Amino acid sequence: MSDHKLPLFEVFIRSRRGLDHKHVGSLHAQDHEAALGYARDVYTRRNEGVSIWVVKSEDIVASQEHEAESFYDPMDDKVYRHASFYEVPDEVKHM
Amino acid sequence: MKTHNSSIEHLQAEFDARIAEDAKIEPKDWMPAAYRKTLIRQISQHAHSEVIGMQPEGNWITRAPSLRRKAVLMAKVQDEAGHGLYLYSAAETLGMSRDQMIADLQSGKAKYSSIFNYPTLSWADIGAIGWLVDGAAIMNQVMLCRCSYGPYSRGMVRICKEESFHQRQGFEIMLTLAQGSEEQKAMAQDALNRWWWPSLMMFGPPDSESANTEQSMAWRIKRQTNDELRQRFVDQTTPQADYLGLTIPDPDLKWDAEAGHYQFGEVDWDEFWQVVKGNGICNRDRIRQHVKAHEDGTWVREAAQAHAERKAAAAEAA
Numbered sequence A: 001m002s003d004h005k006l007p008l009f010e011v012f013i014r015s016r017r018g019l020d021h022k023h024v025g026s027l028h029a030q031d032h033e034a035a036l037g038y039a040r041d042v043y044t045r046r047n048e049g050v051s052i053w054v055v056k057s058e059d060i061v062a063s064q065e066h067e068a069e070s071f072y073d074p075m076d077d078k079v080y081r082h083a084s085f086y087e088v089p090d091e092v093k094h095m
Numbered sequence B: 001m002k003t004h005n006s007s008i009e010h011l012q013a014e015f016d017a018r019i020a021e022d023a024k025i026e027p028k029d030w031m032p033a034a035y036r037k038t039l040i041r042q043i044s045q046h047a048h049s050e051v052i053g054m055q056p057e058g059n060w061i062t063r064a065p066s067l068r069r070k071a072v073l074m075a076k077v078q079d080e081a082g083h084g085l086y087l088y089s090a091a092e093t094l095g096m097s098r099d100q101m102i103a104d105l106q107s108g109k110a111k112y113s114s115i116f117n118y119p120t121l122s123w124a125d126i127g128a129i130g131w132l133v134d135g136a137a138i139m140n141q142v143m144l145c146r147c148s149y150g151p152y153s154r155g156m157v158r159i160c161k162e163e164s165f166h167q168r169q170g171f172e173i174m175l176t177l178a179q180g181s182e183e184q185k186a187m188a189q190d191a192l193n194r195w196w197w198p199s200l201m202m203f204g205p206p207d208s209e210s211a212n213t214e215q216s217m218a219w220r221i222k223r224q225t226n227d228e229l230r231q232r233f234v235d236q237t238t239p240q241a242d243y244l245g246l247t248i249p250d251p252d253l254k255w256d257a258e259a260g261h262y263q264f265g266e267v268d269w270d271e272f273w274q275v276v277k278g279n280g281i282c283n284r285d286r287i288r289q290h291v292k293a294h295e296d297g298t299w300v301r302e303a304a305q306a307h308a309e310r311k312a313a314a315a316e317a318a
Ligand SMILES: [Fe+2]
Pocket: B050, B079, B080, B083, B159, B163
């Protein structure tokens, strides 16, 4: 039996309660349940997490970095989305 | 092997312990039904406020006095749409469906912040909203960054980051008008006159009449009471109004050196409850507009669905 037949899963770990799940890597597994168990064995041997998500890699749709220029282009010239764009007089506090 | 005790008492104790140690509650955790219900009500109400809040400001996009002001206002209104989305998603983690939330908003079952039932009569209102309404919202949202429910608190962190320019752009508009011609200054003063008291109402009824505050504080959904936040808002905003050379429409407003706070007059809570009950100036308009926008968008949702189906069929055939 070849490992390559097993689907690939992406693994996300919440390192501490209150934080977002963060991508840590991937692994092959026969199903979601097994993927969770393997992820525990592979990615949390030192108590790195309090919660694990596994998602089939094929279910992830990603934007491409080489297309980044045109993809994010509309945001480039909108400096006014940042607070630093506005001048607040020194005398004015709490803003 | 550890035996797992899943009796309600045990789950409740575990939940209480988490709250006590200031840990977050996450979507898959057990939580008391009343905690879930309170959060669904509060988060969906918050989401509705972001979405309905686009209307009074959107009203001025086509009439903004310069291209710069127009671009800024569009960026702000876009942000509010995004905030609505983050919040609806947070509410959905509690098992509430988006469709149900929209239906509850449109039927009037769910509320949104009563401030958005006041009309935006002049360009200065856009300045007053950014300065006062976003200012009050930020004060509330900074507190909610520490809310005990994880998805809500994380959403608030993101929203607060984005909000940082909203208040500043409003203050900039007010400052420009306040330093302008006599007419412009009068416009700014008029906007402050109309938006001041409704802004104080944004923090909700006084603590003595707020049924939910005590429980929400115990659950660490809220960290400060309505009156505490309102006082802080007055303390921070009054010197800003002084700097603008504008007068806050409250004859009882005065600095109390001993307390280290401003004293201020009584909010007209009858007006507040009238607006909450649906009798504000714009309540009907706001909902009518929301229903219309939703219905006008039907063809977009249908087209997207048809496109997805056609693509799936083509993929199957290939
Ligand atoms: Fe917002």
